[in-house]
Amino acid sequence: MESVNRGFLYKKNGKIKIDHRKTNSILMNKLHVDLLIRSRQYMKGYLLDAGCGEKPYSLIYDEVVEKSIGCDVEYCIHDQKSVDVFATLDDLPFENETFDTVLCTNVLEHVAENVKGFSELARVLKYDGYAIISVPFLYPLHEAPHDFYRYSIYGIKHQLEKNGMYIVKAIPWGGVGMMFWVFFNLFLCKFLKMGVLNFVGCALQEFVYAIYKRVSLKHLMDKGIERGMGKAISLGYFVVAKK
Numbered sequence: 001m002e003s004v005n006r007g008f009l010y011k012k013n014g015k016i017k018i019d020h021r022k023t024n025s026i027l028m029n030k031l032h033v034d035l036l037i038r039s040r041q042y043m044k045g046y047l048l049d050a051g052c053g054e055k056p057y058s059l060i061y062d063e064v065v066e067k068s069i070g071c072d073v074e075y076c077i078h079d080q081k082s083v084d085v086f087a088t089l090d091d092l093p094f095e096n097e098t099f100d101t102v103l104c105t106n107v108l109e110h111v112a113e114n115v116k117g118f119s120e121l122a123r124v125l126k127y128d129g130y131a132i133i134s135v136p137f138l139y140p141l142h143e144a145p146h147d148f149y150r151y152s153i154y155g156i157k158h159q160l161e162k163n164g165m166y167i168v169k170a171i172p173w174g175g176v177g178m179m180f181w182v183f184f185n186l187f188l189c190k191f192l193k194m195g196v197l198n199f200v201g202c203a204l205q206e207f208v209y210a211i212y213k214r215v216s217l218k219h220l221m222d223k224g225i226e227r228g229m230g231k232a233i234s235l236g237y238f239v240v241a242k243k
Contacts, residue, residue: 045100
């Protein structure tokens with residue numbers, strides 16, 4: 001069966017996989033894919049992909065929404081062919097309550113006017129609609145110089161509630177073990193910058209995540225941030241909120 005490629009993801013034989021040629025951040029991207037797949041019940045109607053890049057996650061949401069639109073900034077580092085509307089997150093060119101679902105993954109840390117960013121996401125979301133948001137917490141600087149913030153779960157909760165939303169589900173990006181492997185990979189692939197190490201690093205991450213998914217993913221989904229160290233020690237947070 002022919003594969004469908006969207007940015008760093010591709011779909012083949014019904015399975016979504018990471019394209020190692022596009023990214024060596026395998027662990028975090030695989031976790032994001034699984035969290036999104038397990039949250040498809042919150043995706044409906046007209047969806048805004050805020051900070052869409054090359055729309056990799058459309059491989060997940062296209063199956064469950066009626067229509068989607070992707071927006072991003074003109075200076076984004078990704079290929080811009082898939083962007084429908086160029087706009088900043090703090091000044092979205094849409095009417096109030098336009099979208100049934102807002103998807104915003106790893107974008108809010110790059111919005112300088114972040115308070116206005118949260119406000120705009122809430123403004124364009126319909127009443128009873130869902131916002132699916134992921135943000136980093138204990139994660140290194142990336143996409144500099146456009147990297148401004150890190151969010152604790154309490155910071156996200158505050159911004160959402162201030163804008164008329166409440167958290168339905170909050171899941172940490174793994175715990176101490178995931179953090180170790182992600183930082184180890186960054187050292188291996190980013191700092192040493194050797195092709196053979198990049199190959200080894202990707203293969204190692206695929207192996208580690210296969211074990212993690214079998215042993216820990218369901219537990220992570222079930223417990224969220226309510227038990228363990230997820231509130232205090234996590235690479236970031238995946239949040240579903242309702243307006």
